[in-house]
Amino acid sequence: MIEFLQHLGENTRTSFTKLGRGTFFLLQTISGIISVLARPRLLINQMHSIGVLSFLIITISGLFVGMVLGLQGYYTLSDFGAEEALGVMVAASLVRELGPVVTALLFAGRAGSALTAEIGLMKATEQLSGMEMMAVDPIKRIISPRFLAGFLSMPLLAALFSAIGIIGGQMIGSGLLGVDEGAYWSQMQANIDFQDDIINGVIKSIVFGFVTSWIALFEGYDAIPTSEGVSRATTRTVVNSAFSILGLDFILTTLMFGD
């Protein structure tokens, strides 16, 4: 029993110190963003490896998710004779939930894990330390550009995911199953609100982008500089990102759509 309590206490202490280190790291990263803006080339390099290289997985997943929503929505709605509402259903699920959440989960798996591994290995091979000795702040030079790129890419990727999903749903709904195309779009436009749905969806994806990039970069920076340490940190990035994304999604949904 005492052993259990001791264990619990130790875990609590280590998680709190980690949270503290993480917060300090985040503050340093954010303050480094100013110097990134002075050197946009660094940002573009990272937008390329974070955003552009995630483009394909996001668009293809978006298309398939939209097509599945089209099929499933049609089967359910046609029982009530409400096939015209397919557009609303597809768009609302994508814009409010699936777009931001699935994009963030894919992002954590595709770009987040890569970021952790990259930073972790740079630490293990003394590249970060070497930079410090060359009087170059690795936070400003390495971390902040990646953070900014992740943070900017996420809403763009999520918007792409939703847009392509809606088109995919329309392809299945009116192309294959015979839902009236005009009804698909007009019902959607009548029921999807710009402020409540689109803007809230974008806010969600910005929050997820912030949190996922933070977790990925911090886990890499905080990794034990051995191959095992880096591999564990990569796993933690994916797991912790998934938990944070889903937990935050619940909180944000309650706040946004709660009334």
Place this chain on the structure above:
Amino acid sequence: MDNSVSHQNSLVSVRNLSFSRGNRKIFDNISLEIERGKITAIMGPSGTGKTTLLKLIGGQLFPEQGSITVDGKNVHQLRRSDLYNLRKRMGMLFQSGALLTDMNVFDNVAFPLREHTHLTESMIRTLVLMKLQAVGLRGARDLMPNELSGGMARRIALARAIALDPMMIMYDEPFTGQDPISKGSLVHLIKSLNNTLGLTSIMVSHDVQETAAIADYIYVISEGKIVGQGTPKEIEQSPSEWVQQFMTGAADGPVHFHYPAKDYVDDLLSTGKRY
């Protein structure tokens, strides 16, 4: 501990330094002086924290007690920007080379120039090629770090370390894991750079022969204390058994072959812990 080296002419002075990692004391109240324009070697067995000493001098780690001054400035009391300015004048050669793996050799050497100066690309090109020529690898400028052998990577890292024309260079185990030819070329390089550029060099190593060949002054560290110091000749004739064991590489002596353990027979006969 008395210091035979005159303090006026020293670039780096370490005074009464203590540092520990966890419960292990890595340095226990040591003092040493690094003379300007000379090659000073710090020797000792692996795991005695020689790399830690370089990181302390570079201001990456903080001592528990004592002070380190470099060029008259107390490293650990400098403001961040002043520390960074001081670091621009210190080069460090890491054991692994620590080249940035996402850029080629040329960009690696150009990295400190691009970060810290506003030179034009053509001036940077000239400087980089000069530095690469100095280490004999001008022809390798387009290779990526993963295409380099260990010795080449270290020479590139050396070119990068001298890119900003520093006042001193710290070498972390420059000879470890090198074949005899690269060892020879590194020895030659370190010596000639030190002479031609008027550098001060601090070298951390446990390679006795190579170090003794080029060092002007040697400190031998063991278990957090300085156990011997002097010119290579003085060290060779040191009366200390410990220094003798280290320099000749005998298996047993003051440093035992066995890691501390309880009595062998008792250990075999006891039941032990089941895993």
Place this chain on the structure above:
Amino acid sequence: MQHTSTQDTLVGLFVASGIVGLFFLALQVSNLSSFVERDSYTITASFENSGGLKVKSPVSAAGVKIGQVSAINFDPKTYQSVVQMSIDSQYNTLPEDTTASVFTAGLLGEQYVNLEPGGSEEFLKNGGKIEITQSAIILEKALGQFLFKSAEEKK
């Protein structure tokens, strides 16, 4: 740092397509387009009961959407529901004796205001009021009446 220009192009394409996606969501998917851009004029109608009508519910004539509900208020004097509608200004030829009714699209669908033009020569203007209205059919009420009637008939 080579192929910088290709990289620039790709990043540019990525950012552009993300922004196109955002615009698509804003203009094609949501209702943003319906209350920006177009001019509209406002008319009101009072209903006994506006049922499940909401702000932004569509207003249509002959099945075509011509505007949307902009406000719904309860009038404490007449005890009626006052529905304010903004109508697209291109449809400015609604006669004064137009009838407004609250209908439901399908059995479970959303409620909307249906306008049925009358025969007057005078057209409704900004701030005009529709006099003839028909309230929402409340399902419970209708069912209750139906059951009550059939019970009476049996007697």
